[in-house]
Amino acid sequence: MITITLPDGSNKQYDQPVSAYEVAKGISPRLAEASICAELDGKLVDLDRIIDHDAALVLHTFSSEKGKEIYWHSTAHLMAQAVKQLWPDVKVTIGPAIEQGFYYDFDRDTPFTEEELKQIEQRMQDLSSQALPYSRTELSKANAMKLFGEMGESYKLEILNEIPDGEIISSYRQGDFIDLCRGPHIQHTGKIKAIKLLKSSGAYWRGDEKNKMLKRIYGISFPTNKELNEYLAFLEEAAKRDHRKLGKDLDLFSISDEVGPGLVLWHPNGAMIRHQIEAYWKDEHLRRGYKLVYSPHVGRSNLWQTSGHLGFYKENMYSAMDVEGQDYYIKPMNCPFHISIYNANLHSYRELPIRLAELGTVYRYERSGVLHGLMRVRGFTQDDAHIICTHEQMDSEVEKLIVFSLDMLKHFGFKDFLIYLSTQPEGSVGEKEDWDKATESLAASLTKLGLEYSVDQGGGAFYGPKIDIKIKDAIGRAWQCTTIQFDFNLPERFDMTYIGADNTAHRPYMIHRAVLGSVERFFATLLEYHGGNLPLWLAPVQVMLIPITDAQLDYAREVEEKLNAAGFRCELDARSEKMGYKIREAEMKKIPYMCIIGKNEAAEGKVTLRQHTVGDLGSMSLEAAMEALRQHS
RNA sequence: GCCGAUGUAGCUCAAAGGUAGAGCAAUUGAUUUGUAAUCAAUAGGUUGGGGGUUCAAUUCCCUUCAUCGGCUCCA
Structure with missing residues (x-):
């Protein structure tokens, strides 16, 4: 007697060996027809595989992965x-x-x-x-x-x-x-x-x-x-949601042949969105105990020698420029500068953790075939931070980082993430003990927060383990945004120290992290995710004022002034076009709200609100309209 | 960088070995309009750059640059 257990816990019994297909047929002919393969005790097999012992059977149709x-x-x-x-x-x-x-x-x-x-x-x-x-x-x-x-x-x-x-x-x-x-x-x-x-x-x-x-x-x-x-x-x-198309349609950015491939020109609309992202980013960092810093775009070769980039990263760096007989390199990373800021002073353990953050623009040589819109460019701005802490602070810092990252991504509307933990690769630097401790810390934080993740065995950087969070684009390609990386290399190379309670110098832990990854890539995934219909707080123009005839222009200007004073970004379409035409244009520009202003509105001191993709919301006082906008965000 | 495709007006696209055409946008004028395109006129191009073949190239060939889809890498 052979007992076959199905996923719902029910059993099927057979006198003699039977194929998975026969079992499926026994359940329903339609299931047998739709079945693609069988999973026998966790092992995928052909449908005609003969089952000759007690086993758990799962039948897979096209609906399963x-x-x-x-x-x-x-x-x-x-x-x-x-x-x-x-x-x-x-x-x-x-x-x-x-x-x-x-x-x-x-x-x-x-x-x-x-x-x-x-x-x-x-x-x-x-x-x-x-x-x-x-x-x-x-x-x-x-x-x-x-x-x-x-x-x-x-x-x-x-x-x-x-x-x-x-x-x-x-x-x-x-x-x-x-x-x-x-x-x-x-x-x-x-x-x-x-x-x-x-x-x-x-x-x-x-x-x-x-x-x-x-x-x-x-x-x-x-x-x-x-x-x-x-x-x-x-x-x-999906092609309609491609950020390159949206970037052109909504006049957000361009990449010019003449300026150079992989170098982004941010147009006013795109720059406004970016400004909103960056302002929010800075506020959040200040709220969470980060210090904002600024660093130069080039540095002397000594710096890159010390950091080791000239050794292991040179093929991604632009060639040196000569300044008074000295070689300077444009920065591919911000780390050496942040470390130099740290090293400019002597630090006590009482000051730690020190969290230095910067929207740091870096330049990397990417081979021509790999450039892709804003996703993969040659000049980009990392939302970079370096956290310098003691061994004891490590766990809590990692946990804060993961929470911070997810909070911020969620604030932009993202819901689905792919999380990866990458462990020690071959030929890495640093002590195994440190690696294990750091990797455990990363894993423990993810587990504690109840997050599912995949382990990329040996996929860490040579200098430390890391957590990556990826977001999918319109056609399901995953792009890395958040990265949280331990670094056992640079603290050593730059001889970073802090004075401990024992009055001797200690080597701090350093975590390198970016939440958005790069502003460019994040902007692209954000655009695709929302299909260009950005949340109100990010929209470059939030309200388009549409007077029906020139007779309402004065009143419309009044409304414009009041909206501006209340902190809304609005524009007045004063052209002598038909209302339908102006509405159409505002809809195509994906402007979240329109205020229609005709003679009725002007007479009653009201506006008629229209919401993008939704339609007419009716006539109301300006105060009521502003309240509706506030409610929206 | 490698394999392939593509490159025509600001945008989206036509056409063709005999010097390019439409729609939208732009400019000007008329129109003053109630929830997704008012009408007319005007202007706009060394057909990505360079070279070659040809009486003639934008079209064919070579080369180069860029873009797109992949490979590899990564934020």
């Missing part, structure tokens, strides 16, 4: 099959599922053209209609080497070589196509109904630029055309 992953992975195999059929000489490499879809890397000299993508897509559809079963074969490493060797798939041999001897190796075959693969897979190619190959690009073998450049094809697939169309519509929607 794991189901999607297997589905897309299977589609990647299908694409590889199509490509091999069309171009037998092309070598296959690897083709995993990604967050949205899948890709497959091929070794081929010429890139895949749009035409060819369509051709591949068509062939995939043909193969799908043949409903070819994916069948698993387990074989020894030697046999696998022989098989893929005969097929001439050299990349597969390279992968096989790295698999330890004795391990069972599986391959999957559908029709005439065999791929080395751990699996599992969907039952047959017929399950893949809607396919779209999105783009082709180059990608290095194993992500290493020293390796050969392969040709990658990205695609996505769904069980129904409806889902595919919805996804394509989502991409279109």
Whole structure:
């Protein structure tokens, strides 16, 4: 008797071994049809896997993350099959599922053209209609080497070589196509109904630029055309939210060819938003015991020598400029300056923690291919701070930092974060004891605050462990904003000390952190998150005054003055255009509120309020309108 | 930096081996209007830069710069 436990706790009993598919069918034929793979005692397996012992079984459909992953992975195999059929000489490499879809890397000299993508897509559809079963074969490493060797798939041999001897190796075959693969897979190619190959690009073998450049094809697939169309519509929607488009449409910023790539020009509207962000940022820091500082944009080579940047960061720094025979470098980081500020005085343990904060503009050489709107630029302003504290203060400082960061991000409207804890990498500096203590402190704070996080083992900087908080952009790409990093390197290099209660010098702990990350990147994620409809307190123009005819201009000016005096940012549209036209323009500029002022309003001393995307809110006294605005924020 | 695509008026886009066209925006004039586009006129371009082929290039070729999508890296 075999007992199978389902996720809801119920049991199914069988006299003899049974496949996961049969179990699914026993529950409901529809579930069996929708199932993609099975999870047996926590291990993903094919649906036709025979269950011969008591086990916990979870069936995954396309609605689960794991189901999607297997589905897309299977589609990647299908694409590889199509490509091999069309171009037998092309070598296959690897083709995993990604967050949205899948890709497959091929070794081929010429890139895949749009035409060819369509051709591949068509062939995939043909193969799908043949409903070819994916069948698993387990074989020894030697046999696998022989098989893929005969097929001439050299990349597969390279992968096989790295698999330890004795391990069972599986391959999957559908029709005439065999791929080395751990699996599992969907039952047959017929399950893949809607396919779209999105783009082709180059990608290095194993992500290493020293390796050969392969040709990658990205695609996505769904069980129904409806889902595919919805996804394509989502991409279109997302494109409208792209901060580069919004930046242009709302006249927020530009990047000029003549000024230089990756260098941002902030237009008045964008600058106003930035000003609001920065003002709030400064207030919050002062409230929380930070001291604001300013530092220069360049520093002598000695400084960067001491900090070590000329050693380990030089490829990201701009070349030196000569000043009276001395080399000066434009700063890629603020740390050495903040440390120099700390070191300008002798410090007692009574002063600690010292928290130095600055909106510090830095310049880094980023390779031309990586620049991306405001997300990745060459000159940017970090909302930087360095916290210098004693060992005892470390835990509470870390905890405060996490709370501070999340509070601030939430204030801007963000709700979903991805939190990562990165631990000690190979070749790091500092004592293991310090690393462990700091890492524990970071982990403990996250746990104490009840936050979920992923651990990036060995992903820390060489100088210390860190916590990163990422925010997603319009199409789900995650961008790092907050970073909280311990630094065991610079305090040593700059010989930072404080005098302890024992009247001897001690080495302080230093935490380097940025909450927003960089003003540029944060601004971009903020724009995309809100789709350009910023919260009232950030909107560059909060109220647009729209007189209906020129006869109301005087009254409108009066209203403007009063609104300004009350601290609202408003503009008067005094053009002799029709009201509908002015409303349309204000709506397109995403201005949160409009005050419509016609002869009725002028006569009664009122305004008619209209809210962006909402519509007419009716006529009211100016005081009532201002109260409504205050309520809004 | 590498692979691919793209680059035409301020913006969004057409066209084409024989010296570029629309809509919006702009300017001027008329209009004075009640909740998402009033009408007319005017002006606007070395078709990203450089070089080549050609009787002729903006179109074809080379090169360079930039942008976009990836690779890698990172705030």
